[in-house]
Amino acid sequence: MKIVLIVNRKPYKINVEPKRRLLDILRDDLNFIGTKEGCGKGECGACTVLLNGRRVNSCLVPAFQLEGSTVITVEGLRNWKVFKPIERAFIENGAVQCGFCFPGFVISTVSFLKEKSSPVTLDKIKTAFGGNICRCTGYTKILAAIQELADQKDIIDQIQEDWKNEFNARK
Amino acid sequence: MKPNPKNFRVDAAEKLHGKTQYIRDEKIEGLWYGATIRSPYPRARIKDIQFNPDFDWDTVTVVTAKDILNNYVSMLENDMPFLADKITNYYGEAIVILAGPKKDNLDEAKKHIKIQFEELPAILDMLESETSDVKIFGTNNLFKDILIKNGDLEVAKKEADEIVHIEVRTGFQEQMYMEPQGIVALPEKDRVVIRGSIQCPYYVKGALDTMFDGKKEITVIHVPTGGAFGGKEDYPSIIAGHAALLAVKSGHPVAFFFDREEDIQFTTKRHPSYHNDTAYVTKDGKILGLDIQMVLDSGAYCTLSQVVLARAALTASNCYYIPNIRIRAKAVATNIVPPGAFRGFGGPQAVFAIEMLIEKIANQLDLSPVDVRRKNLIGLGQQTPTGQILKYSVSGKETFEDVLERSDFEIKYLDFKKNNIPILEKLSKGEYPKQKRSDVLRGIGIAPSQHGAGFTGTGENVIKGKIRVEINKNGQPVIYSAQTEMGQGEVTAFQIILSEALQIRRDDVIVAEVNTDFVPNSGPTVASRSTMVVGSLLVDAANEIIREFQNRLKENGKIDFEYRQGYFYSGEKIISFKETAKMYSDLKVEKQYEHPPIIQFDDVKWKGDAYPTYSWAAAVAEVEVDPVTFEIKVTKFYTTHEIGKAINYDQAVAQIQGGSLQGIGYALYENIRAENGKFNVQGFSDYIIPTTTEMPDFEVSILENPYPFGPFGAKGLGELPLVGAAPAVVSALWMIFGREFNEIPVLPEDVFSLFY
């Protein structure tokens, strides 16, 4: 099946098997290796990407549904202005250990901050990140970084702006 | 507290950018995939393996036991084959391996291989192993039998006011690293290169050297590893062997990339345990004697079970001084996937068991569980069960008191008891338990724990870990060691240790890739030994580098140089470390570890210094139990750790949080059972590990009490946080219900069954 999809602002025309997973298209066909596979069943969140602006487990998305879709992976987020402060928050909070789950957490962070309705409580963060499993950290430092980001108005503004830029860029 | 940039991890940015390349992220030309045909029986005789001639066998490469020169994985007992030959000993044991360029075709090929079995009687219950007619190992199925004695139990029996007895069981626990097992073998002319998600590259090298009988050169390269927790200590040797066999036979690089189901079903786990313990106590709770019997279900092959058992036995009295003690510990064979290393390595089982015994003592004698513990905590100058006299860095009492105070334990204990009275009363009468929507049962529990730092017994003196530091031409020291980064922060810690010892910038220290062609064998990355043991070699190396530079500067200028804050001084002459290092960039320093001579152990009689030192902790868990559903939740978790000195404070805290949550999972969620030898879980939806919604608020405190032979006083940390978490949680359940809890995981169904 021939499909066209946009990944990190760039259109790709590819010929794939319809049941091929978005995860494999990203990793094996297009070389976006930042997206990881932890379970292949939508149960761990390591393969989380933004699909048409919503975070999904890329292991559960088949190629036949991708025609005309927009995908953003961690590689795409690196170009966002808000990526710097997000990176800084995670590093300063010592939130990263083995790192395998982390690209998924970064995607979820962006998605969460974009959708956030203020103010953010720790309980809200916990609920929102229930789909991203980490075995190393005990989550505390990850969530502290997210809380710190959510509490800064300029970060939220920047995310909204980056988001707009990202999606306008396509049109 | 403001974060300290010195503690920021050097690998964090790359990882969160998604740039770090784990083994599956590497692009390897012409890569073939490996697949495994496994035994469908817990124990069977392999009668015949048939290859259907209708299939085009030229499209794949197949290896069976008869293709292997030395068909055993070189470990402690060499009893485990790479591929089962005549007898298969567990459900899932590998019998045939195959590789090919296309996964679909491999699946097809598998269907055309028919193995004929004759099913044999199996041992599925560890308590039946020793007396079973089925012989898996030796004459009595014992991989190891340990007896440790100190004092005289008869004296304790005579003087005791009360005898307290308990049976305790702990279950399997899966490491559940986020990155499943992954290994690639690349064939070269007379060499095989292994790359992969590996905790101990030299273990893999040793196993493959033996398998090929030295006929192939073996290079093992560690690739960034997405978590291990012991699960990538011994197991990678097996699949590296499989990949190497197929790579050599096919001439192609071959990968074994397990999916989650294969990983959880067939790789090593924590040993389940059974304990039968008796305490002889005075009426005020002083323990005069302990008689401990423990059994570890060690599965079909020995793997590391002998050493796991040793640590479990040596940890059996936890942080308590027991004047008269007898510990009998056995590792028994069963027809189940062999358990292996997992963070804590026998410690969590042993500590859980004795902590439940302590709870029972308090319960039976109507004493406060805090007082019973306090009364028996070991202190400086006292003896462990092996007769080791604790001479330094002992903080069992200090950590215990610190965590009690920080958590307001005593006040909460009373408050929570009061809160629970009406709810429990109603529950016991079968009435609706709540008066208001928010009513819950509240509990608070405590457990001290300790972990012997470094290898057990004489281990360090056997392995004699070696490191090398070279100065590169930019004047930067480069560390060559076999220690691997798997998420715990080893690279950052090594940079901190060497840079502080040399008084130079952290960024000027380089840690070389772990490639067995270039790094010396500094020992495996296990046993909470990297920082303490290998880190101490880094400090030694730093001192020698400074001395050597001083010597060379003196040879050069005939004057003495003093070294301070990164500069060599002599009168008005000042030269920086870096400038000096650039001049002498040929310098190489090697250091080899041996215990200080005052540390002595006899591992035949089990006497002496079982560990050079111990790290200490105490945890308090606050727990809520929903009186309607009996769902259990840890809401707050206080823990105080004494690890000598935290090399990287922020990451030490991170280790403590992460390890504690794994311990909470061990206590309440993580449940695997082998049903007729087959594990009943497949992935994250049925093997329940904590998510964000299960994390408690962590309150961590780190005390310092330097160990004289560790770098800057540091001791081991990695495993300890897991060890004491489960008993603290379950202690809170004893407190709420006043009933015996003696098995983990404790599920809502178990609490439910107290009432219905």
Add this chain to the structure above:
Amino acid sequence: MSLMQENEIKFYCPQNINELDQIIKTSKEKLTFVAGTTDLMALEHEWKKINNLVDLNCVKELSQKIEIQSDGILIGAAVPMSGIINHSLIKDKFTILVEALQQVGSEQIQNRATLGGNIINASPAGDSLPVLNVLNAQLWIGPQKNGEFEKIQVSEIMSGPDETTLKTNKYIAYVLFPFPEGENLFWYFRKVGQREALAISKLSLAVLGWFKNGKIENIRISAGAVTAQVKRAIKTESALINKELNEKLIDEARKSLEDEIAPITDIRSNVEYRKQICGELLRDALFQVKLEN
């Protein structure tokens, strides 16, 4: 209409309902309808059963429409759950539905999974099913006949574990949630899983009802994961209707519900727990109602 062929599976991506119905009309083979694909992709073997796959995601009416009508809210069966969760009127009027959907898997799953999928899987543990039952959800079944969808109650579609009464080549187009007719509405939803996030239900209970003149005028009760097919607990409901709520009645209702269910033991829980706790949840629900009214 686009038609693509690969590996013997034919893929259809109809752009609207008419195209969809046309495909069905002309097809002589069995069609498989999918939307969020969360189950399909997690279960490799499911693919083997498929020859013709119709992607309802392509049908904008089904994958996007949430429409307020005079008698209720009409939701496309292929609308992702997050679309329902974040809809302000649904949040307001059907809080119980939002509550249930928020406990499905994770946000990543909620962004893909659909009501239609949850219904058609007919899993005894299907998270939305008890709530659909107590909300008296109506299903609009396609293809249309004479421009009309066939309308059935959600309770009519489930026929057993993982089985529905839906005939071959029929699909769920919409779910209509009628506005509950009573005032003084009370509701209760509780899912008990092995953990909070990413959990499959051990059991769940949904209750919806209302009082009139101090008596329960109407109550609907449906439990999940404790019966082969998720259904209303009719006997228990009738034991409560037109009664004043007191402890004795609550106890009778609890026992009645325990008799009405037939849970099993599996990896997630056991019979005894499921049976008893299901009753306890009803007791919890009714006591909460009693305390608050």
